[in-house]
């Protein structure tokens with residue numbers, strides 16, 4: 001997951017920082033949102049979603065997995081590995 005920010009819409013309310021302080025900060029000069037991370041770590045995604053939901057200006061956009069970073073690709077590789085090692089069955093009915 002990535003997040004798009006629209007600093008022109010941002011009103012500096014700071015709800016995003018309260019919701020997800022590891023993802024967002026506010027510019028000390030104008031109070032507008034600053035993104036702290038390009039990709040949102042899995043553990044921060046619920047907080048980032050909450051931040052987008054509570055932003056009164058609609059200045060935050062969640063961009064899901066089509067733009068995902070390395071973290072999601074690593075997760076997909078792990079799932080493929082698990083599937084490759086899992087029994088596939090021979091299609092016969094159980095005895």
Ligand code: SF4
Pocket residue numbers: 009010011012013014015016017026031032033054055056057058059060
């Ligand atoms: S909650 Fe929205 S309006 Fe407030 S600082 Fe964050 S992005 Fe800006």
